Amino acid sequence: MTVLHIAYIALGSNLGDRLQTMQRALEKLGQNDRLRVMRVSDFLENPAVGGPADSPPFLNAAAEIQTDLDAESLLEQLLKTEQSLGRHRREKWGPRTIDLDLLLFDNQIIHTDGLIVPHPLMHQRSFVLQPLAQIAPDAMHPQLEQTIAQLLAAISPQTAA
Numbered sequence: 082m083t084v085l086h087i088a089y090i091a092l093g094s095n096l097g098d099r100l101q102t103m104q105r106a107l108e109k110l111g112q113n114d115r116l117r118v119m120r121v122s123d124f125l126e127n128p129a130v131g132g133p134a135d136s137p138p139f140l141n142a143a144a145e146i147q148t149d150l151d152a153e154s155l156l157e158q159l160l161k162t163e164q165s166l167g168r169h170r171r172e173k174w175g176p177r178t179i180d181l182d183l184l185l186f187d188n189q190i191i192h193t194d195g196l197i198v199p200h201p202l203m204h205q206r207s208f209v210l211q212p213l214a215q216i217a218p219d220a221m222h223p224q225l226e227q228t229i230a231q232l233l234a235a236i237s238p239q240t241a242a
Contacts, residue, residue, distance in 0.1 A: 086187050087119075088146045088155055089217055091200070091209050093180040095129055099140035102166055102179050107144060109162045116148035116158065122212035130208065143184070143212035152186040156196050159183060184213065188223045199224060204232045 094102045103124065111118045122143045129136030148155055159181040167178045184200045191198040199222055203209045210233040213220070218230035225232065 083149045086148050086150070086152075086155075088148060088152070088183060088187070089185040089213060089220060090144050090146060090159065091180070091182040091184055091203070091213070092142045092144060093139045093182075093208075094178060095137045095139040096178045097167075100124055103140060103142060106162050106166055106179050106181060109165060110144075110146070110158070113158060115150050116146050116155065119145040119147050120216040121145075122215040125208070125212055127208040130206070139208065141208045141212055143209070143216055145216055152183065152189065152191050152198055153193070153196055155186070156183050182209075184209065185220060185222070188221060190223050205236070207233065207236050210236065 092103050092106060094100075107118055107121060110116060124140050124142045127139050127141050129139055146155070150158065163179050163181055182200055183196070183198055184203050186198045189198060200209070203213075204222060204225060204227075210229060214229045214233045218228060220229050221227070222229070222232060227235075
């Protein structure tokens with residue numbers, strides 16, 4: 082029997098046609114017969130955080146994925162999708178055509194050289210929590226033992242980085 086996992090990913094783009102690129106990323110993920118895009122949040126515009134001061138604003142969203150892949154294999158698919166859409170990793174937190182981050186994978190806590198789940202900064206970022214709360218307000222952060230809605234409510238506008 083195949084085990085199905087529920088994962089949540091963050092999507093972001095601040096170069097080119099942001100909406101089209103994010104929609105294409107979701108389409109490409111949906112074409113993989115080992116995963117299904119179940120729900121997608123609204124696309125929300127946010128200022129760039131942490132990168133160069135002149136970075137254009139991001140369009141952000143979150144998606145729920147159902148998959149029989151393990152977390153490392155899902156991350157590999159996310160990275161391949163980024164690459165196929167022109168993502169080049171030049172500078173940390175720099176402008177990018179597409180960014181796909183694995184936020185949660187079931188209730189697992191994963192800490193390897195190539196993957197940390199839950200995403201280590203997600204609970205500090207309103208641009209991640211706002212769209213995620215639209216589709217999964219009751220999803221639990223397995224380390225902090227709080228729901229996404231609780232984490233979002235705890236962020237004040239001054240600390241949302």
